[in-house]
Amino acid sequence: MSWQNNNGRGGRPGNSAPPDLGVLIQQGQDKFKQMVPGGNSRGRTGLVIVILLGIAAWTAYYTVPSDSVAVIQRFGKYLKEVPPGLHFKLPFGVDVASVVPVKRQLKQEFGFATPGAQDPFQTSRDGRLETEMVTGDLNSALVEWVVQYRVSDPFKFLFEVRQPRGTLRHVSESVMREVVGDRTVDEVITIGRQEIEIEALEKMQALATKYEMGISIDQVQLKNINPPGPVQESFNEVNQAQQEKEKLINEARRDYNKVIPLAEGEKDQRIREADGYRLKRINEAEGDASRFNALFEEYSKAPEVTRRRIYIETMQEVLPKIQSKIIVDEESKGILPLLNLDTQKGDKP
Numbered sequence: 424m425s426w427q428n429n430n431g432r433g434g435r436p437g438n439s440a441p442p443d444l445g446v447l448i449q450q451g452q453d454k455f456k457q458m459v460p461g462g463n464s465r466g467r468t469g470l471v472i473v474i475l476l477g478i479a480a481w482t483a484y485y486t487v488p489s490d491s492v493a494v495i496q497r498f499g500k501y502l503k504e505v506p507p508g509l510h511f512k513l514p515f516g517v518d519v520a521s522v523v524p525v526k527r528q529l530k531q532e533f534g535f536a537t538p539g540a541q542d543p544f545q546t547s548r549d550g551r552l553e554t555e556m557v558t559g560d561l562n563s564a565l566v567e568w569v570v571q572y573r574v575s576d577p578f579k580f581l582f583e584v585r586q587p588r589g590t591l592r593h594v595s596e597s598v599m600r601e602v603v604g605d606r607t608v609d610e611v612i613t614i615g616r617q618e619i620e621i622e623a624l625e626k627m628q629a630l631a632t633k634y635e636m637g638i639s640i641d642q643v644q645l646k647n648i649n650p651p652g653p654v655q656e657s658f659n660e661v662n663q664a665q666q667e668k669e670k671l672i673n674e675a676r677r678d679y680n681k682v683i684p685l686a687e688g689e690k691d692q693r694i695r696e697a698d699g700y701r702l703k704r705i706n707e708a709e710g711d712a713s714r715f716n717a718l719f720e721e722y723s724k725a726p727e728v729t730r731r732r733i734y735i736e737t738m739q740e741v742l743p744k745i746q747s748k749i750i751v752d753e754e755s756k757g758i759l760p761l762l763n764l765d766t767q768k769g770d771k772p
Contacts, residue, residue, distance in 0.1 A: 479514040486510075490526040494577050495519070504577060523577040528641060531592055533599070534567030535646070544588035555651075556600050562608035567646040570595050570627065572638050579637030587636045591627075594634075595643075598626045608650070612658065613665060616645050 487493045487507045495502040495512060496519045505520075512518035529542070534554035536546035547553050554565045572591065574580050580587050602623045606615050624643040631638045650658040722729040 482514040482516070484509065484511050485520045487520075487522060488524070491522050491524045492577055493520040493522050494581055496521070501578065501582065521581060523574055523580060525574045525577060528571055528573055530572070531570045531588070531595065533569070533592075533596065534565070542588070544586075544592060547592075553596055556603045558603060558608040558611055559605050560607045563651050564603065564608055564611050565647070565649045565651065566599065566603060566611070567648070568595075568599060568623075569642075569644045569646060570640060571642040571644070572640045574637060575639040576637035579635045581637075583635040583637065587638060590634065590636060591631065591638060594630045595623075595627055598623050598630065602626070608658075609661075609665075612648050612650070613662060616648070620645055 485493065486509050487505060489507045491507060493505045493510065495505060497513070497517060499519075502518070510520075512520060529545075531544065532540075532546050534547065534551075540546050554567055556564055556566050558564055570591070584590055602619050603611055606619065611619065620643045624640060627643065628640045631640060649655060718729070718733075
């Protein structure tokens with residue numbers, strides 16, 4: 424049957440009825456028979472075989488990225504794990520390969536979302552609800568954090584827990600609420616961030632191991648921690664005051680460390696000098712006493728010799744210091760005024 428108007432162009436005549444559906448199906452079958460070689464059943468069988476072989480070849484190979492492994496299931500049962508590279512499997516869905524990134528670091532964000540994230544479990548659905556937490560002193564805080572993890576056991580990750588990424592989100596939120604609930608709002612916002620991260624990491628990893636999720640948690644990192652909107656300005660003022668307090672304390676410690684150690688060093692130096700002087704005087708006194716004792720012992724053995732030696736040594740020490748020397752014979756009865764005793768050394772009489 425042909426659709427043509429009086430001008431011979433394809434179209435629907437103004438008053439003609441629509442074509443019959445059966446006629447259209449018959450025309451399609453005729454055209455298909457014309458395309459098949461020979462137009463008989465053998466040709467159709469060959470075409471089907473070629474199509475099946477193409478599908479088998481297309482589904483028989485797969486590629487595993489360098490940061491992943493593939494878990495092979497045969498008729499739904501776990502078979503093996505294969506390393507990165509090009510591999511082959513049974514086609515037509517007999518073997519199914521599930522690629523699991525074991526070397527890539529994955530993350531989950533709580534309270535905010537990275538633009539363009541494709542993992543539905545990476546970002547939160549209701550960030551406001553996740554971040555609202557009650558602290559140990561019954562205050563409220565908005566806590567944003569990130570959990571970075573890796574797949575450590577592909578078998579447990581795929582088969583032991585249903586939706587392990589979703590379970591990890593629930594575990595992370597529960598642990599963070601518990602850890603934040605044990606601290607005051609000041610600790611959460613200011614000085615307790617590192618302790619919260621460490622404790623949350625330990626508890627999350629313990630629960631992941633207990634539930635056999637096949638996940639290893641690398642890091643828990645707190646991002647923005649803010650008080651609720653109505654009291655945020657007051658909290659900022661308190662935080663600023665605490666920072667000013669810490670600044671003044673640090674400056675005082677700096678001055679203390681600058682002055683006190685110097686004074687202590689001078690004190691130790693004076694003490695060591697006094698100890699040195701004390702030891703010096705003691706040693707000199709002991710040396711003089713030992714010298715006197717030794718001299719007295721020798722004097723006791725030969726008094727005249729010792730007396731003469733002491734006299735000579737004394738004269739050797741004293742005479743070089745005297746500029747003018749007058750030697751008088753001991754047998755002289757008097758001294759005649761022949762010399763000007765007041766004449767300075769070097770003047771002639």
